Every structure is written in structure tokens, then in C-alpha cells.
Amino acid sequence: MAPPASPEHAADLQVFAAEITPHRSLGRRGALILVAGFGIVSAAVSLPFVLMGAWPVVGFFGLDVALLWLALRASFAQARACERIALTYVELTIAKITHRGERREWRMNPLWTRIESETDDEFGMTRLAVRERRMAVDVAQALSPPERAEFADAFGAALATAKAGPRRAVD
Numbered sequence: 001m002a003p004p005a006s007p008e009h010a011a012d013l014q015v016f017a018a019e020i021t022p023h024r025s026l027g028r029r030g031a032l033i034l035v036a037g038f039g040i041v042s043a044a045v046s047l048p049f050v051l052m053g054a055w056p057v058v059g060f061f062g063l064d065v066a067l068l069w070l071a072l073r074a075s076f077a078q079a080r081a082c083e084r085i086a087l088t089y090v091e092l093t094i095a096k097i098t099h100r101g102e103r104r105e106w107r108m109n110p111l112w113t114r115i116e117s118e119t120d121d122e123f124g125m126t127r128l129a130v131r132e133r134r135m136a137v138d139v140a141q142a143l144s145p146p147e148r149a150e151f152a153d154a155f156g157a158a159l160a161t162a163k164a165g166p167r168r169a170v171d
Helices: 007-012 028-051 056-078 145-164
Strands: 014-020 082-088 092-097 103-108 113-120 124-132 135-138
Touching (some): 028 056, 092 124, 113 145
Antiparallel strands (some): 014 082, 082 092, 092 103, 113 124
């Protein structure tokens, strides 16, 4: 059994922590295979044009391959963005880090914090925000509506635990 939490160490006790990153279904190896396969198919399709003397068509096929590579590269760069949420008994910290590494951070008192959500009958939970007095911060934007609802349930339970405060073990 863990020793009881003393009030002076309550700030150190983490009640909830989450890092939310955008989902990417294609990994780097899969992207490389896709671009290489697309390049091979483009080369095979452009070969008859070269044999007919329409060699500039090869450049356009090459441009397609290059644009696909650039689009996948931009997608992987966007995947570096994340949200970090940490909740202790005395503080809620929400940090949003962009794909460029720019960081915005909000600090809130859990006792004054509540969760707000918007739900659509057809799509599910479309918005989740954390509000403290006049300040509201949207969270879990990278999650799908069902994942957002699941996150809201877990975070709501953790927020209720933080509001109740650390419990001492009864001897």
C-alpha cells in the first residue's frame, strides 16, 4: 500500500496525463514504397510516349511523383504537432505544440475548471473544451468523435478526482 499523500506533496501527484497526436495511417516505410511504386508505374506508362517522340510527357509524370513526395513530406511534418494535458490536484496544464515547435500553454486551477462539449446526433462529439471562468481551450481536436467522447469520459473522471483532493489512507 502506498503511503498517504501529504498536503504539501499534493501538487506533485499527477492525476491525469495525455499526449494527443494526429493519426497517420501511412508510416515512413509505407510512404517510401508508395512513392517508389508510383514512380515505377509512371515510368512504365510514360515509356510509350517516349517511343512515339512525345518525350515531354515524361516530365509531367515525374512532376506527379515529385508532388506526391512533397505532399507526403508535408503530411509527416504536420504529424509532429501534439497536445499535452497534465492534471495534478492543484493545476491543470494544457500545452499545444505546432508542427514547427511553437508552444502555447494554459494553466488552470482544477477547482474552477469544467468540461464543455458539443455533440451532433449524426457525427457524435464534435467539440471538447476546458473552461475556467472566461477562458476556454479546445482540446482533443486530432481525435475522432468516438475517441473524443472516450477521452472526455476519462478526463472528466480525473477532473472529479482532482477536485475531490488527495485522499489519506485510513489506518
